[in-house]
Amino acid sequence: MSYRLALALIPFAVTYAQQIGTLTPEVHPPLTWQTCTAPGSCTTVNGKIVLDSNWRWLHSSAGSTNCYTGNTWDKTLCPNDATCAANCALEGADYAKTYGITTSGNSLRLNFVTASAQKNVGSRVYLMADDDSYQMFNMLNKEFTFDVDTSNLPCGLNGALYMSAMSKDGGKAQYAGNKAGARYGCPRDLKFINGEMDIWEANSISTAYTPHPDDKVTQSRCTGDACGGTYSADRYAGTSDPDGCDFNSYRQGNKTFYGPGKTVDTNSVMTVVTQFLTNTGTESGTLSEIKRFYVQNGKVIPNSVSTIAGVPGNSITDSFCDSQKKVFGDSNGFKDHGGLANMGNAFVKGMVLVMSLWDDYAANALWLDSSYPVTADPAKPGVARGSCSTSSGVPAEVEANSPNAYVVYSNIKVGAINSTFSGTLVPGGGTPPVGGTTTSTKITTSAGTTTLKTSTTSTTSAKPTTTSSTGGTVAFLKGKIYLEFYHN
Template identity: 50%
Template structure:
């Protein structure tokens, strides 16, 4: 998820972790969250509503002894029960994942096409953060293919007015299995219980990967009393469509090399751990576009061109060339019934790009002094496009960062570099902000609302009544400067 340091530590102050057996103590009822699929014919847009729903990730659930009439925890604090989980296989067989109280325990509510996630929810327990997935049915995730047919776009509305420094509202897609890995090894829970997660950070904090436990070699976290790290990681391609709070935002493709779907890694080199960051199978940095980082400090934030005190419509376009390769990822905005084009890069040596292309990434990495893993052989947008064509699951979350305090998104980072250097400053937040343990007390009421999720042909998902520049509706513009598709103007 994050471009620089998502050893994604989704903190919870209660013993809710992922599991493999399907529990029967608490019924699992998925909150409804409608979404839309849109098409365009001539000058007419048609959007069809789908009765989709959401499911919370297994990382937040009660993991209990699966034996009849037994209710003791398989995982408490940041440790597994040694009797129930002596090995990876035994833990997956002995432990059951239970149903959830979405609003009461996790602060997750839906209404029509809107989803609200609260940062801290206090009831008889205290829960911090959450991650949910969009579902087609009660047993299957909704699969998105942004490479289907001609170039595609994805749109949603978001309210980040209540998202301060250090708290991340993330909407992104990962190459998970539609059924959540049901019946893989000992996984009897599947998508119904939110199993099967993976991302480009090859996260080690998952308790189960592909139906097998991650118990062996488990080490409790030194900064989070409810998290830990196993020997194995779960790697897969990831498209960060939206990582943001009220101060900064970024979108970032994270391709992986030579893997399809979920890939379990068990050695530091393959996982890209520590000093092996750029030797692993996935690009953990990715290639990001953050308007502030690209030199425009007046574009996004409270009272700025994109005003984060108000609801925002965010449109992301996935542009293919004549060979059906992904060659560009564009960003556009709508606010106050006006289309706002993405701001342009302002650093010398990169060019006036306002979208992500391989050429932009080559120049950005060079000027910023970042590692060029993204554009090395076997990576880049072409590889990202291949993954998107296989289908991705949509994840929506709110979280805080125990590893780097979210400085990579909204502050000068790395902290030992001069903020005036290209690419160092990513937002106006202090380098001392973002400690999750402090945010739980200082900003517990932080929340994000996502709504009006749409996918469809270019220019089919924009709100009615707005006029869109032809450059957003005409597809890929090759070096010849001519559109591969006829430009369209929305009336």
């Protein structure tokens, strides 16, 4: 059996129920993180991670017969969805040996290819509050900070850290047949149903951050092509924005900002800071701007400024997104699905932190690190997203040539604006933290926590400165089985 996420062939048994296997105990690896309520005041939280159920062994609940092998369901165990749900169980995970997933203190490492009795490719894990509940986040008027090492991620790989709208218990309470719930990493695919905030999608060549709003923040179902997204005949048929509004520095014209030896040097570990600012400067306000900073070698580096004519700015705002979609000639699903306001509504409902490493069988990750679409003129604004060749990223080649690739996420902090990072602001290149007019910013570290000290020529406003339940369905499409899970 090969442990791989294949969105076109996800076990549909968990649509109706999740039975629990008994062959391997499920022991969640610990992972600490911090909450910061003010500069210099951070508290360590003892969290855990859980492996996504799409990577787990699904077998007969009465034995060890695979319910699913290769691309085929066992016809005896799974003649239909309801029978399959009753007959099949999700097994516990040997995180390190089978999946190449290890933790140490506040650090999580995900290996790309792991060879044991079977071959495992990539992984996806969720942050938990306890053994039966996901850790829920509302990021309005807060910032999310983490360290990441992308130096070992070549073209075609995506080390992704994002927040997904999901049920705290994985739908266990809402659906009586769901016996596994969050404990066994109940997922929700398609990824863009009910909202997703891609804080970080990256390899050593390119990076992007992308909000995906949804019309709904409550649990919902869809069937077949009506779901939209990658595996539907109409990508834009669903209630959510499959494209989102991305900020990729290379795509926005700065080709020297991110990468090996560049301003943000991917040869070294970096700290990534993302601020979710509201129109009132309070948690009850409406999400109005998403800002990005990097910290490396003691320097706070503002996000690069777009050099694309007609698309000003270095942060994500509704105005930036409208301009970008117009100039790039892209469909403005972001606006159609409520923009930043609806992204903020998903935060109010609560979102789950997801960390993953994967290769892309749909588009070879060219949308991240190369020119895409490949038939378009690379000189056209918005087409070039990175320096990788359009022939790169083929999964079979990436797996054969870079099996030892890995990503490390560490030192996760969540808290008040400007409370989670330290360094000296690099002048130029973008607006300072939170907005306002800043002449000098010094962020110092004290006793393992962070303190921000700023002298300004004018008062920094709290209002940001604008730079310009688990369910599921089985759909039979083009002779294949597609399953989507949705969590609020």
